[in-house]
Amino acid sequence: xxxxxxxxxxxxxxxxxxxxxxxxxxxxxxxxxxxxxxxxxxxxxxxxxxxxxxxxxxxxxxxxxxxxxxxxxxxxxxxxxxxxxxxxxxxxxxxxxxxxxxxxxxxxxxxxxxxxxxxxxxxxxxxxxxxxxxxxxxxxxxxxxxxxxxxxxxxxxxxxxxxxxxxxxxxxxxxxxxxxxxxxxxxxxxxxxxxxxxxxxxxxxxxxxxxxxxxxxxxxxxxxxxxxxxxxxxxxxxxxxxxxxxxxxxxxxxxxxxxxxxxxxxxxxxxxxxxxxxxxxxxxxxxxxxxxxxxxxxxxxxxxxxxxxxxxxxxxxxxxxxxxxxxxxxxxxxxxxxxxxxxxxxxxxxxxxxxxxxxxxxxxxxxxxxxxxxxxxxxxxxxxx
Amino acid sequence: xxxxxxxxxxxxxxxxxxxxxxxxxxxxxxxxxxxxxxxxxxxxxxxxxxxxxxxxxxxxxxxxxxxxxxxxxxxxxxxxxxxxxxxxxxxxxxxxxxxxxxxxxxxxxxxxxxxxxxxxxxxxxxxxxxxxxxxxxxxxxxxxxxxxxxxxxxxxxxxxxxxxxxxxxxxxxxxxxxxxxxxxxxxxxxxxxxxxxxxxxxxxxxxxxxxxxxxxxxxxxxxxxxxxxxxxxxxxxxxxxxxxxxxxxxxxxxxxxxxxxxxxxxxxxxxxxxxxxxxxxxxxxxxxxxxxxxxxxxxxxxxxxxxxxxxxxxxxxxxxxxxxxxxxxxxxxxxxxxxxxxxxxxxxxxxxxxxxxxxxxxxxxxxxxxxxxxxxxxxxxxxxxxxxxxxxxxxxxxxxxxxxxxxxxxxxxxxxxxxxxxxxxxxxxxxxxxxxxxxxxxxxxxxxxxxxxxxxxxxxxxxxxxxxxxxxxxxxxxxxxxxxxxxxxxxxxxxxxxxxxxxx
Numbered sequence: 001x002x003x004x005x006x007x008x009x010x011x012x013x014x015x016x017x018x019x020x021x022x023x024x025x026x027x028x029x030x031x032x033x034x035x036x037x038x039x040x041x042x043x044x045x046x047x048x049x050x051x052x053x054x055x056x057x058x059x060x061x062x063x064x065x066x067x068x069x070x071x072x073x074x075x076x077x078x079x080x081x082x083x084x085x086x087x088x089x090x091x092x093x094x095x096x097x098x099x100x101x102x103x104x105x106x107x108x109x110x111x112x113x114x115x116x117x118x119x120x121x122x123x124x125x126x127x128x129x130x131x132x133x134x135x136x137x138x139x140x141x142x143x144x145x146x147x148x149x150x151x152x153x154x155x156x157x158x159x160x161x162x163x164x165x166x167x168x169x170x171x172x173x174x175x176x177x178x179x180x181x182x183x184x185x186x187x188x189x190x191x192x193x194x195x196x197x198x199x200x201x202x203x204x205x206x207x208x209x210x211x212x213x214x215x216x217x218x219x220x221x222x223x224x225x226x227x228x229x230x231x232x233x234x235x236x237x238x239x240x241x242x243x244x245x246x247x248x249x250x251x252x253x254x255x256x257x258x259x260x261x262x263x264x265x266x267x268x269x270x271x272x273x274x275x276x277x278x279x280x281x282x283x284x285x286x287x288x289x290x291x292x293x294x295x296x297x298x299x300x301x302x303x304x305x306x307x308x309x310x311x312x313x314x315x316x317x318x319x320x321x322x323x324x325x326x327x328x329x330x331x332x333x334x335x336x337x338x339x340x341x342x343x344x345x346x347x348x349x350x351x352x353x354x355x356x357x358x359x360x361x362x363x364x365x366x367x368x369x370x371x372x373x374x375x376x377x378x379x380x381x382x383x384x385x
Numbered sequence: 386x387x388x389x390x391x392x393x394x395x396x397x398x399x400x401x402x403x404x405x406x407x408x409x410x411x412x413x414x415x416x417x418x419x420x421x422x423x424x425x426x427x428x429x430x431x432x433x434x435x436x437x438x439x440x441x442x443x444x445x446x447x448x449x450x451x452x453x454x455x456x457x458x459x460x461x462x463x464x465x466x467x468x469x470x471x472x473x474x475x476x477x478x479x480x481x482x483x484x485x486x487x488x489x490x491x492x493x494x495x496x497x498x499x500x501x502x503x504x505x506x507x508x509x510x511x512x513x514x515x516x517x518x519x520x521x522x523x524x525x526x527x528x529x530x531x532x533x534x535x536x537x538x539x540x541x542x543x544x545x546x547x548x549x550x551x552x553x554x555x556x557x558x559x560x561x562x563x564x565x566x567x568x569x570x571x572x573x574x575x576x577x578x579x580x581x582x583x584x585x586x587x588x589x590x591x592x593x594x595x596x597x598x599x600x601x602x603x604x605x606x607x608x609x610x611x612x613x614x615x616x617x618x619x620x621x622x623x624x625x626x627x628x629x630x631x632x633x634x635x636x637x638x639x640x641x642x643x644x645x646x647x648x649x650x651x652x653x654x655x656x657x658x659x660x661x662x663x664x665x666x667x668x669x670x671x672x673x674x675x676x677x678x679x680x681x682x683x684x685x686x687x688x689x690x691x692x693x694x695x696x697x698x699x700x701x702x703x704x705x706x707x708x709x710x711x712x713x714x715x716x717x718x719x720x721x722x723x724x725x726x727x728x729x730x731x732x733x734x735x736x737x738x739x740x741x742x743x744x745x746x747x748x749x750x751x752x753x754x755x756x757x758x759x760x761x762x763x764x765x766x767x768x769x770x771x772x773x774x775x776x777x778x779x780x781x782x783x784x785x786x787x788x789x790x791x792x793x794x795x796x797x798x799x800x801x802x803x804x805x806x807x808x809x810x811x812x813x814x815x816x817x818x819x820x821x822x823x824x825x826x827x828x829x830x831x832x833x834x835x836x837x838x839x840x841x842x843x844x845x846x847x848x849x850x851x852x853x854x855x856x857x858x859x860x861x862x863x864x865x866x867x868x869x870x871x872x873x874x875x876x877x878x879x880x881x882x883x884x885x886x887x888x889x
Contacts, residue, residue: 018810025699026698026699026722027698027699027701028697028698028716028722028723029696029697029701029704029712029713029716030713030716030717030719032701034701034709034713036706055709055710055713057713057714057716057717058717059714059717059718064710091701093701093702094701094702094704094706094709096706121702123702152706155706
């Protein structure tokens, strides 16, 4: 047991640590204005316009969110100016979404992303997104709707779509990872205002930190298959009716009309597995092998699905279609000079030891050739949930 | 703090009392000043007998029936020690002439019979003690299991234990506690299971106590534990005989003390305070669930309100967005900072608990209702506290009440206050500092020379099945290693694994 003098030293030490270190800066929740979403626009030549959604707590006020927008040159001075306009101290610890305008993204956004990285209050799971027009117009959607907290609304919009695998995850961490990866380029979702609602309009493709192209939503299915393990998503394929004549069901006395000239099949993905291999080092030829298990959800015309032969036939048709689509997509990426799939990583993995700069890879990528092989299995054609 | 001083044993005075009755009476009166000492005289043929006793302590009807009546009725017998031993229908008679022995005998309720001129007199026990009957356990009530608890009488407590454990190896060693008031006590253990060292430590600590009076077994526990500065109790008292029986067969040692309604036992590690006998009587999986529930409640109770303070004062970043609105809105009405708000409400809860415990049962219920309504409803509406804090405080109060040991429950409620304050000063770092402090403190604590956090640190994975978790019986073949039992096995592990076929 410690006796007299030991106790004295202990008390002295505790007292001095308490006195000397002082207190941590208190940030009481109800005295803060919590920034939940930020939008950045290019305003004129040299300035950026920052718009923030501030969530604040007031027992008497009805509107819990407030939108403030100011102009400045750096994001930190934007914060200073926004703070002047607020009765509560603005803090960024609850930031959920950051929106960059397309015009700004075309010039490059890495410095603005970098400030997010440097702020320890901002989490890695912040969603980054691009807006088709002004970022402020997206942020201002919340103004009309009193009950809506735009920060969480945008966050839920993206999260819901990411969780149901309609979208590649656009978190700050994912963006950083792809950006700093020599063999991969980042992608972010593109938002659009439609009839006063925010909706996802496509995927913005980045070359380094600059936006260079837009991938429409219907192609995202193939990008997801290529880029990551994918367990959901639906896609429709259109075929000529002539090709399917052999398996079309007869009328059997009943009459029905065909609405479309073409025959459409809707399938969904149960699981897919993608392997990208460098098969020819000299000519830089990649083979993309996709194993794909799917369900047939809907057909626009009745098909004879009773026999295995017919199902096999449909499988082959879909395979052919997918091979073409995916090949087209890869060529599209190649022409844009972007690599969201991470083919560069495959290349780097195959040439062992040699270091390759991003620049070298870009020149190699230009001449790369692809061959796509899809193995599709229709697991189920019957009842779907 | 408490000192282990080697006692310099004072020589006991051997002094025979006077052979004359009048002088004997004077001597006794001088020793027992202002007491209710009573003398009854008999005369026959010039022989005088005196019966000395303390009136309040003896059973008068048995004095009349078993001592006076035989002596008066038997005319023939000789009035001497030898003659009385023939006629008195009493099982225990002590022959003595030592004054000190007579005095201590009288205090215990003996009657001293002396014939004038004889060298010796007779001392016999006719004591009458005021006792209550055996009742249901009050402080450690159980839903399941035996409904019997210890009483204030040492003899009936020993009776209960002996009846529970009909084992010839059950030892009950005599001990005397206290220097002025010599209270009887018994050191209870199972010979061949309990560690010899443990028994001697216990005995030594109690016999070397230099204190005038020990009011009860709990106080005895405070006096002989290692660190009396700690908030954590290091030796457990219980009023459940079955708890002691179970503990004895795990190699623990217990102390029964006269006039004390509970039994002290040890070594009791930190986790044994979260064991209830109910866990043993339940099926193991239910017991396991309950025990894990209690340990979770412990952590909730200690850390929930400090976490609230830290998060709302410093770390607003970690609040999940669905909770942000409700938390912020209820906080925006409160005029105090979170530390003060929390301390205030914790204080109110403690007041309620204390008031409920002190008041008579009927009024106590009203206090509960008043507390529930006033604190719950009005405080929030008046903007005194946020309603989320009310839930958290209630949760942590409930959590601390789930601990089967009342002492440990109180200790847990107490350590919450410094953690809340330091959370208000340093936030999450403060909680971590305080928590580390308590962990280090617990690591350093000992219970009768055994590490306090025992099955967890130092890790005794076989013991985990007894105290931290509960496992089916076939895995509990070994007694807990922490207690260093002499006989390590409860049953043969190999035999337990054999499955007997029906046609064997």
